Amino acid sequence: MATPFTGEGERRKGSVELRALAARRLRPVADRGAPGKVNRPLLATLGELGLLSRVVPLAGPVRAQDLCLLRESLAYACTAAETALALQGLGAHPVVAHGTRAQRARWLPEVAAGRAVAAFALSEPGAGSDAAALELRAEPTGARGAIRAGGADGAAVSGWRLHGEKRWISNAPQADVYTVFARTGPGTRAAGVTAFLVPADRPGLGGEPLEMLGPHPVGTLTFDGVPVGPGDVVGEVGRGFRLAMATLDLFRPSVGAFAVGMARSALDASVAHAGERRAFGGPLKDLQAVSHLLAEMATRTEAAALLVQAAAAAYDAGEPGVAARSAMAKLFATETAQYVVDSAVQIHGARALAHGHLLEHLYREVRAPRIYEGASEVQRTIIAKELFRAAGAGASP
Structure with a gap:
């Protein structure tokens, strides 16, 4: 397995190597x-190259800085590979961080090798960004004392049956295993x-694919009395929402890194195009409107990259x-x-709208991460809640 990169020089070298490998x-x-569709040969290649084992380690934590380096670098050269890697990491991370020895x-090993596809099933028809509104029910099937609910959910139960629906789940319904968040208690x-x-x-587990703007697999999951038992619980009963939010705290900066990778790719393509394309008697780069736009694109991209790196370093x-x-990192990036x-599409003009053009592809990919x-x-x-929380505690966020 490749080792994580430390220091700016090693980070840049690692990014160049990963871009070349991806291409x-x-x-x-x-x-x-x-x-x-889930691209299983692509997952197998990511596993063979040792990249999946960096986001699904068999021992030790996931380093946010390494995750961000991987996602930014792969996004620059191959967004499909970046997304496949990220979804494996997201789906498996609750098990990496809180799974039992048996889980x-x-x-x-199967997820890290690319032989099994993982998914993170949190969103529902009425609980997208407002994830705490989830309604998937876990109804107890017995009370034989096999597991207690951490004192929060009442009497001991021997198992549950899941009833309800999840929607907008990446890799659904084609994944092999899902981390599913359900309501077990009265809260x-x-x-x-x-x-x-x-x-x-x-x-009792079903589902169907959804046709979305982006090309990666997204679908629904339906739960018609799906049986789960104590051995299926990840972490503690009644503490699943905290586990979900901790997973997102790790992956949100890396969504920003994905965005930075796409921005860098679009910026480099625009700089090259502005130097080659002639209009109004000279190259586009000699037009102040174009050169100033490129300068603004570059400045914002660099600021986003630094914010992502700072968030990842703080997490680690x-x-x-x-x-x-x-x-902040996810929002700004x-x-x-x-x-x-x-802006890159605007600089390229109509050619960027042609199916198969890099920018046509990036234009479809870039919209979803804002959601x-x-x-x-x-x-x-x-961000606002954390500002007020910090102000109440007399500290900076």
């Missing part, structure tokens, strides 16, 4: 995949939620205020990438 080994496999032994909002590890072959160091920093890609894992408006709410 040489991953993009050809990605191009053979079908939109909206880890059964699933982590509302964040209280009484438990995480379960649910294999795809459980009776265990510093306070990680929730706010993660939200995804909004910046939208601006940069849109998933908490929309931009939700990130602003998180």
